[in-house]
Structures are given as structure tokens and as C-alpha cells.
Amino acid sequence: MSERYSSFEPKGTRWLLQRLTAAFLVIVLAFHFMQLHFVNHAADVTFAGTSARMSQPGYFLAMVGFGLTATFHGVNGVYNGLVNQGLDGIGRRAVKYGLVVAGLLLAAQILRLAFTMAGGSIS
Amino acid sequence: MSQSYDRGLIEDFGRWTEFSAGMWAWIFHKFTGWVLVGYLFTHIAVLSTAIQGSEAYNSTIQGLEGLLLVRFLEVGLLAVAVFHILNGVRLLFVDLGLGLESQDRTFYASLVVTGVVVVASIPTFLMGKLA
Numbered sequence: 001m002s003e004r005y006s007s008f009e010p011k012g013t014r015w016l017l018q019r020l021t022a023a024f025l026v027i028v029l030a031f032h033f034m035q036l037h038f039v040n041h042a043a044d045v046t047f048a049g050t051s052a053r054m055s056q057p058g059y060f061l062a063m064v065g066f067g068l069t070a071t072f073h074g075v076n077g078v079y080n081g082l083v084n085q086g087l088d089g090i091g092r093r094a095v096k097y098g099l100v101v102a103g104l105l106l107a108a109q110i111l112r113l114a115f116t117m118a119g120g121s122i123s
Numbered sequence: 124m125s126q127s128y129d130r131g132l133i134e135d136f137g138r139w140t141e142f143s144a145g146m147w148a149w150i151f152h153k154f155t156g157w158v159l160v161g162y163l164f165t166h167i168a169v170l171s172t173a174i175q176g177s178e179a180y181n182s183t184i185q186g187l188e189g190l191l192l193v194r195f196l197e198v199g200l201l202a203v204a205v206f207h208i209l210n211g212v213r214l215l216f217v218d219l220g221l222g223l224e225s226q227d228r229t230f231y232a233s234l235v236v237t238g239v240v241v242v243a244s245i246p247t248f249l250m251g252k253l254a
Contacts, residue, residue, distance in 0.1 A: 019218060022211050029204060038247055042197065043188035047177035067167070074160035081153055102164075109167055116174050 014076055021073040028066040047117075054117040067110035075103040144227040148210055155207040162200060191249075198248045202241045209233040 036042055040049065053059050079099050087095060142150075169187070173180040187193045213229045216222045222229055 019215060022215060026208050026212060029208060033201065033204065037197070037201075037244075041247070041250060043185065043250070045184050045188075047173060047180045050173070050180070070163055074156070074163055077156050078160055081156065106164060106167060109171060113167065113171055113173060117170075 014080065018073060018076055018080070021069045021076075024069055025066070025073055028062060028069070031062070032066060050117050051119050054114065055119060060114065060118055064111065064114045067114070068107055071103050071106050071110065075099045144230045148213070148226070148230040148233070151206060152210050152214070155203045155210075158200075158203045159207060162203075194249050198241060198245055201244055201248065202237060205240050206233060206237040209236055 035053075036045065054063065079096060082095055083092065169183060170180075172183040210230070210233050213222070213226070213233055216229075217226060
């Protein structure tokens, strides 16, 4: 029996970043759900409404931060989960770089999409 | 240096009746994490229709939201997200050394609160389809 239950290496950078991003995501994910399912119903979402929200600097930064943080948290979580299941050696390196590439592509797409939604300019 | 927690092999499904609350919390957190990361990629792919123009974006969103199946999947997504958030907060506290002795109860509380939030949200999610 141990005194430590986390599957991360004790006090590792990935452990810390996963916890910090989690704390941010708890707040912003709850806000996102409230905003786009309760305040504005998902069925009523239009490009005009999305664009109006994304043109607000605070909302834009929150959503970009949300997307990028969720990407890191998700990719890092998947990697940790697989390592925790015993992934090792070449497979571990392949998965690591595969996830890094997938994460970077997703992050780039999130930025591209965010600027498109904001109409290319933040007023 | 602390030791690792030997949770045994989760691949041995024959052991499932022996799993503790903490083990179920671990399994549910991994499962909901996989669902959420898969959804993140899918969500961005769907929203990326905005790059093709407002017409493509509007018709995609409204077409998907017009499907009853999608509405139920959104309820499922809410359940997954709420549990992952609540259990994540629980993990943050455990990592800070708080609440380890009551981790069974906090896991059950996470499940109950998730259930309540999801049930209470169903009318809103199905609005316009069933309600």
C-alpha cells in the first residue's frame, strides 16, 4: 500500500501542468456549457451569434485559452494513461511524437477557427 | 521517494467485483477523459465549417441539432463532462492531501451530483425536439 495514488511521477512537470490546466478547465468548461446550452441553446447557434461573442476580447481570449488548454490536458492525459498502462520503448516514443503532432495540428486549427469566427479582427 | 499504488491489472475484468470505489473512480476518469479528448477533435472539426462560410456553419449546426440522436448524445456528453469535472476536483484535493480518507464517499457524491445535474438538464437539451 502506498501513500501516493497519482499515476504521474511525483511532482513532475507533466503532473503539475495537468493539475494547473485542470483547475482552469473546470471553470471554463462549466462556463462554456452554461453559455452554449443554457444561456444560448445549441440549436439556436448561428455564425452571426458566434461571431458577435468571439468579437469580444475577453470571450475570445477565454475560448482560445480554453481550446489550447483542453488540447494540452487531453493529449497529456492520453499519453499519461498509456504510459500508466505499461507503454514503453519505441511504442512510447511513437505515441509521444504522434500526440505532439496531433496536439499542434489541433492547436493551429483552433487558432485559425477562432480568428475566422471573430471575423479576422477583435474589436 | 513515495511508492506507486499497485492497483493490479484492470485488463483482468474477472476482478471487477473486487474493485473498490477508488478503482471505479480511476476507470471512470480515464473513460470520460478518452471520450472528452475524442469529442474535442470532433467538435473542432464540426465548428471548422465556419472557415467555409456562415452558410456551411449554420446548416451544419442546425442540421446536427435537428437530430434527436445528437440531442441524446449531448446529454451523454454533459454526463461525461460533469463527472470528469467533479472527479477531477476530487483528484485535485486528494493530490493536495485532502480527503483521501473519505475518497469513497466523495466518489459516490460525484456520481450522485452528476446524475442530478444531468437529469435536471434533460429538458433543456431536448428542447424543441421532445419538449
